[in-house]
Amino acid sequence: MTAASPPAAAGPVSRPHRREPAFELRQRYGGWADKPGFLGALSTVDHKRIGRRFIVSAFAFFVLGGILAALMRLQLARPDSALIGPDLYNQLFTTHGTTMMFLFAVPIMQAMAVYIVPLMVGARNIAFPRLAAYAYWIYLFGGVMLYAALVLDVGPDAGWFSYTPLAGPEYGVGKRSDFWAQLITFTEVSGLVVSVQLIVTIFKLRAPGMVLTRIPLLVWTMLVTSFMIIFAMPAVMVASTSLILDRLVGTHFFNPAEGGDALLWQHLFWFFGHPEVYFIFLPGLGFVSTIVGTFARRPVFGYVAIVLSLIATGFFAFGLWVHHMFATNVPELGKSFFTAASMVIAIPTATQIFCWIATLWTGRIVWRTPLLFIVGFFLILVLGGLTGIMLAAVPLDLQIHDTFFVVAHLHYVLIGGAVFPLFGAFYYWFPKFTGRLLDERLGRWNFWLFFIGFNVAFFPMHILGLQGMPRRIYTYAADTGWGPLNLISSLGAFTIALSVLLFIVNVAWSAKRGLQAGRDPWGASTLEWATDSPPPPGNFHPPLAVAGREPLWEEGGIAGRVDGLHDDPPELLVTSLLDATPQHRIVFPTPTIWPLVAAIATTVLFIGSIFTPWAIVWGSIPVAITLIGWFWPSKDETLKHRKVEVKP
Amino acid sequence: MTAPVTPFADRPAVIDAAPLPSFAFGHKSLMWWGTLGMMAIEGMAFALAAVMYFYIWSRARAWPPDVLPPELRWGSLNLLILLVSTIPNEYTKRAAERFDLRGVRIGLVACILFGIAFIGVRALEFTTLNVYWDTNAYGSAVYLLLGLHTVHLVTDVADSVVLAVLMFTDRIEGSRFADASENAMYWYFVVAAWLPIYAILYLAPRWM
Numbered sequence: 001m002t003a004a005s006p007p008a009a010a011g012p013v014s015r016p017h018r019r020e021p022a023f024e025l026r027q028r029y030g031g032w033a034d035k036p037g038f039l040g041a042l043s044t045v046d047h048k049r050i051g052r053r054f055i056v057s058a059f060a061f062f063v064l065g066g067i068l069a070a071l072m073r074l075q076l077a078r079p080d081s082a083l084i085g086p087d088l089y090n091q092l093f094t095t096h097g098t099t100m101m102f103l104f105a106v107p108i109m110q111a112m113a114v115y116i117v118p119l120m121v122g123a124r125n126i127a128f129p130r131l132a133a134y135a136y137w138i139y140l141f142g143g144v145m146l147y148a149a150l151v152l153d154v155g156p157d158a159g160w161f162s163y164t165p166l167a168g169p170e171y172g173v174g175k176r177s178d179f180w181a182q183l184i185t186f187t188e189v190s191g192l193v194v195s196v197q198l199i200v201t202i203f204k205l206r207a208p209g210m211v212l213t214r215i216p217l218l219v220w221t222m223l224v225t226s227f228m229i230i231f232a233m234p235a236v237m238v239a240s241t242s243l244i245l246d247r248l249v250g251t252h253f254f255n256p257a258e259g260g261d262a263l264l265w266q267h268l269f270w271f272f273g274h275p276e277v278y279f280i281f282l283p284g285l286g287f288v289s290t291i292v293g294t295f296a297r298r299p300v301f302g303y304v305a306i307v308l309s310l311i312a313t314g315f316f317a318f319g320l321w322v323h324h325m326f327a328t329n330v331p332e333l334g335k336s337f338f339t340a341a342s343m344v345i346a347i348p349t350a351t352q353i354f355c356w357i358a359t360l361w362t363g364r365i366v367w368r369t370p371l372l373f374i375v376g377f378f379l380i381l382v383l384g385g386l387t388g389i390m391l392a393a394v395p396l397d398l399q400i401h402d403t404f405f406v407v408a409h410l411h412y413v414l415i416g417g418a419v420f421p422l423f424g425a426f427y428y429w430f431p432k433f434t435g436r437l438l439d440e441r442l443g444r445w446n447f448w449l450f451f452i453g454f455n456v457a458f459f460p461m462h463i464l465g466l467q468g469m470p471r472r473i474y475t476y477a478a479d480t481g482w483g484p485l486n487l488i489s490s491l492g493a494f495t496i497a498l499s500v501l502l503f504i505v506n507v508a509w510s511a512k513r514g515l516q517a518g519r520d521p522w523g524a525s526t527l528e529w530a531t532d533s534p535p536p537p538g539n540f541h542p543p544l545a546v547a548g549r550e551p552l553w554e555e556g557g558i559a560g561r562v563d564g565l566h567d568d569p570p571e572l573l574v575t576s577l578l579d580a581t582p583q584h585r586i587v588f589p590t591p592t593i594w595p596l597v598a599a600i601a602t603t604v605l606f607i608g609s610i611f612t613p614w615a616i617v618w619g620s621i622p623v624a625i626t627l628i629g630w631f632w633p634s635k636d637e638t639l640k641h642r643k644v645e646v647k648p
Numbered sequence: 649m650t651a652p653v654t655p656f657a658d659r660p661a662v663i664d665a666a667p668l669p670s671f672a673f674g675h676k677s678l679m680w681w682g683t684l685g686m687m688a689i690e691g692m693a694f695a696l697a698a699v700m701y702f703y704i705w706s707r708a709r710a711w712p713p714d715v716l717p718p719e720l721r722w723g724s725l726n727l728l729i730l731l732v733s734t735i736p737n738e739y740t741k742r743a744a745e746r747f748d749l750r751g752v753r754i755g756l757v758a759c760i761l762f763g764i765a766f767i768g769v770r771a772l773e774f775t776t777l778n779v780y781w782d783t784n785a786y787g788s789a790v791y792l793l794l795g796l797h798t799v800h801l802v803t804d805v806a807d808s809v810v811l812a813v814l815m816f817t818d819r820i821e822g823s824r825f826a827d828a829s830e831n832a833m834y835w836y837f838v839v840a841a842w843l844p845i846y847a848i849l850y851l852a853p854r855w856m
Contacts, residue, residue, distance in 0.1 A: 127678050196685035200678055208663055230685065234692040238700070242792065251781050251788035253700065259785035261707050264700065271696075545663055564666030573665050574678065583676045584669040587823075628810055638819045641670075645822050647747070648669035648676075 030567025032124070032538030034591055043593040045129035046537055051115030052433060054136050058108035061143055063500065065099035068092050070497055073457075077490035079478040089474035090157035091176075095150050097160025098180060102187045103143045105418060106229075106276065109283035110194045112425060113222040115433070117198055119528035120216050122207025122546065124539045124572050125588055127200035128193075130595045130630065135190040135197075137599030142186025145607060149179040156180035159472065161273060162243070164254035164265040169247045178247060178610040184240040185606055188233045195226035195233075202226075203577050207527065208545040209559050210580045216526045216549075217293075217300060220307050221286030224314040225279040232275035232318070239268035249613050263328055270321035278317040280414060282310060284421035285352060288374050291424050292356045294524045295371040296363025299550050302355035309348035316345040326397040335394050342392035346385065353378070368522075369443030373424030376451045380416025384409060387462065402472075405465025411458045423450070423503070430510070431517030435533040438514060442506040446499050453495025460485040460492075525550035530558065543573060569640045584648065587641050594630035601626045671823040673745055683830050687837045690800065694841050697796055698848055701789040712779065712786050717853040719776040726769045727846050730839045733762035737839075741832035744825040749815065752828050756812035759835065763805035770798055793845050800838050807831060 034040045034049070044050065072092055075084040084092065118126045126132050149155050156176045158167035167177040202215070202223045215223075242253040243265070252258035254265050293300040300306065322330055322338040356378075365371070387409040391397050400406065423446070430438045469482050476482050515521075520529035529552055531540055543562040544551075551557035562582075565571040570588045575581060601622040608615025674680055705711050736758035743751025774794070779787035811831055814824065 128682055192689050196682055196689070199685060200681045203681060204678055230688050231692055234689055235696055238693055238696045238792075242700070242788075245781075245788070245792075249781065251791070252785040253704075253788050253792075255785065258783075259704060259708055259713055260788070261704065261785075264703055267703070268696070268700070545661065560661035560663060562663045562665050564664045564668075571665075571670075573663075573668075574672070574676065577675075582663055582665065582668060584672045585665050586671060586678060624806060631810065632814070633819045633821075635819065638821050641821045641823070645670045646668065647822050648672050 029537045031570035031590055042596055043591045045133055045589055045591050047114050047118050047126035047129060047132060050132045050136050051111055054111030054114055057140055058104050058111050061099050061103040065096050065104060068096040070493060073490040073493040076486050079476055079483045081475050086474045091150060091155035093472055094156045094159055101160055105280040106191055107139055113198055117219055117222050118201055119539060120219050120526050121210060122527045122544055123201060123205035124543060127197050127205060130589050131193050132197055134595035134599050135193045137596050138186055138602055139190035141603040142183050146183045154179060161269050164262045168254050175610060178244055181240040181244040182606050182610055184236055188237045191229055192233050195229040198222055198226045204574050206575055206580045208575055208580055208582050209547050212578055214549045217289035217306055218286035220310055221282045224310045225282045228275050228279050228314050232272045235268050236272035266325050270324045274321040275317045278313060281417045284418040287421035287425040288377060291370045291374050291428055292359050294522050295366045295368060296359045298363045301358040306352050306355050309351045312348040323392055326394050327401045339392050339394055369440055369447060370424040370428040372447045373420045377416055377420040380412055384412030384416050400465055402470055403465035404461040404469045404471060407471055408458050408461035415454060431521045432528055432533050434511050435517055436510055436514030437517050437521055438510045439506050442502055446503045449495055449499035453492050453499055457489050457492025457496060460489045525553040527551060566644050598626035598630055671826050673826050673829050677826055679830050683834055694796060697793050701848060704785045704789050712853050713784055716778040718778055718850055720850055722769055722773040722776055723846055723850045726766050729766045730842050734839055737832050737835045741829050744828035747825055753815050756808055760808050760812060767801060790849060793849060797841060797845050804835060804838050
């Protein structure tokens with residue numbers, strides 16, 4: 001249990017970190033270390049190991065969703081293509097959208113947060129780490145279920161937003177939509193618990209001295225995002241539960257014949273679905289703020305304005321959902337309100353963009369790959385924002401609703417707004433994850449192929465949409481004249497695929513042979529760079545206290561250290577919410593296999609309930625048993641805890 | 649409890665955490681915040697289920713459509729039981745916060761007895777709703793609201809049983825008392841959630 005090995009020596013350091021605190025590192029990690037071997041890997045509660053596998057899994061789903069997209073582009077590359085039939089095509093676009101939204105975009109942002117946020121706030125682990133392990137397993141099993149369903153020809157086929165009545169019992173025969181509804185349950189359970197963990201980590205586990213105005217901008221974005229998830233995700237859970245009840249036990253929520261309403265589905269779905277766009281986008285903005293600050297070599301301009309913009313975006317995002325429903329019979333006055341709200345939300349986004357421009361303008365820019373991706377983000381997002389303003393206008397929306405114009409718009413916003421900053425973030429934090437830098441030359445190829453490929457793939461879709469090409473058709477006739485632009489678009493899609501392949505090669509190569517990073521290869525300012533790369537179990541030995549917003553850039557930014565915390569049992573310092581003064585110690589949960597076992601029991605319940613409502617009754621028994629096993633303390637633990645106990 | 653060293657010194661300062669308490673009650677505790685987060689999520693789910701109820705109502709010509717509203721007696725009895733249960737609940741919370749093991753044991757057992765009583769009455773409630781989940785959309789909405797609340801009742805009583813059993817073993821440490829205090833907070837949430845749900849299911853169809 002007790003690993004007595006000394007902390008790994010920091011490799012050759014690319015630049016001296018002048019303000020490294022002159023304290024000796026602890027000689028051992030005590031209760032922070034994992035058990036060895038395979039069982040140890042399955043029972044880890046270290047946020048870094050969980051975060052890393054969360055990131056890798058979400059990226060694997062990104063690749064799978066990308067392969068589905070490539071198949072669709074292959075089919076659409078020429079008119080009257082008979083490569084893929086309509087039934088499979090329906091499953092492909094549904095699974096593609098579902099994967100990208102529920103298995104990639106939201107989870108990977110949370111996964112990055114699970115890794116980075118505790119380090120950035122100077123904590124030794126994430127709050128409720130066993131729950132983090134559970135959240136990861138449940139997410140993984142849900143994703144595997146979706147792809148198992150697709151391979152068995154029961155992949156969902158009613159679109160990623162699964163509108164009723166198409167997805168209801170009358171038209172959605174078989175089990176396809178049930179797999180979709182349960183995938184939602186899996187991913188939402190995972191997303192919700194991670195949000196609670198992030199909020200508690202940010203509220204209560206910050207380093208002493210990290211008052212509210214010293215919280216890094218990325219951490220602010222993750223905080224706002226987590227709050228949004230807490231208030232938005234229950235809507236899709238209630239919706240998908242109602243859908244599966246309609247299909248399984250004959251309720252009538254969405255059945256107009258018995259007093260239900262199909263449109264109720266759209267309200268519930270988009271009450272979640274529009275905020276969802278922002279909880280993909282806001283963490284992207286956090287990456288941008290971090291990377292812009294580091295590579296402009298100065299603190300980001302307008303900290304307070306940016307934080308307030310983030311919070312404003314979080315609120316406005318809940319007032320936009322009806323703009324997805326302009327083509328339905330909602331009242332005209334309501335449409336005007338939602339048009340106005342959709343325009344207003346551009347203001348806080350623009351505020352941030354101007355702050356970043358000011359930062360870059362007045363900084364000393366260092367051109368590295370992460371910053372390239374951020375510049376790509378600017379260009380693509382602005383284009384996506386412009387088409388967003390077009391779509392927010394009701395008359396225009398009615399004209400181009402359900403055409404490829406919308407496909408172009410949403411990919412400009414989501415890939416531009418989230419995936420480009422995400423790739424920038426991969427390049428930026430990879431050295432922290434692995435101790436080695438990603439290769440710069442491959443990185444530039446990766447960026448340029450992605451940037452060019454993206455625009456070649458998606459820009460023509462604007463024109464195709466304006467020419468009237470509808471979404472979600474598996475083929476089109478030659479005399480429509482859509483063939484050439486579709487071919488160009490498909491070529492762009494394969495350029496993106498090549499670029500992602502290069503990224504994977506870069507990761508595989510650099511993880512073994514990349515340049516040694518040392519603690520702080522970019523000369524960055526935040527706390528995660530004040531510990532080794534990769535950080536040891538328990539992150540900070542000893543934990544630090546800060547006295548500045550950019551602790552590694554400011555003289556005296558690292559104001560002190562925390563002594564007197566035990567390593568066995570592992571202990572953490574809890575600080576107050578507003579001004580981060582020390583409140584108490586807390587003994588942290590140790591590694592255990594129970595979260596995995598509980599996740600397996602939960603998976604049996606969720607998948608069983610696709611087929612029979614009794615699975616909820618009988619399936620809850622093993623879930624309860626595993627949760628009790630998880631909670632039940634051992635005699636050893638209790639004695640250990642009592643030894644270090646001080647009553648309040 | 650005093651904060652030992654100010655972290656704002658201009659040169660490295662040492663914060664000695666050893667004399668600090670090793671757990672805390674209320675808003676200083678991580679689990680208190682975690683519980684609050686779960687309450688926010690579940691409260692949102694309750695609110696949305698209520699929204700669905702009224703949305704379906706807005707689409708109906710009469711309410712309840714073609715059936716009688718749920719009978720008042722069992723639901724109202726449960727309202728009473730839930731309100732009275734806050735007395736042993738508050739007793740448990742206070743006992744926990746003064747580390748009174750005997751008091752916590754007595755309080756938890758009393759809470760569990762109340763819990764069993766209203767799960768029993770809840771079963772009777774389901775028999776007097778005058779509608780089934782598959783009768784019409786109104787019935788579906790009623791079952792969703794009542795079902796959601798019942799899940800919370802059952803899980804909270806199960807939680808309390810586990811905690812109570814633990815309190816009778818030798819696995820007791822100081823932070824168990826914080827657990828008991830937070831368990832009581834969650835029980836207040838389940839009680840508080842019932843007030844609007846009761847009003848929606850039983851009173852609104854009669855008075856609105």
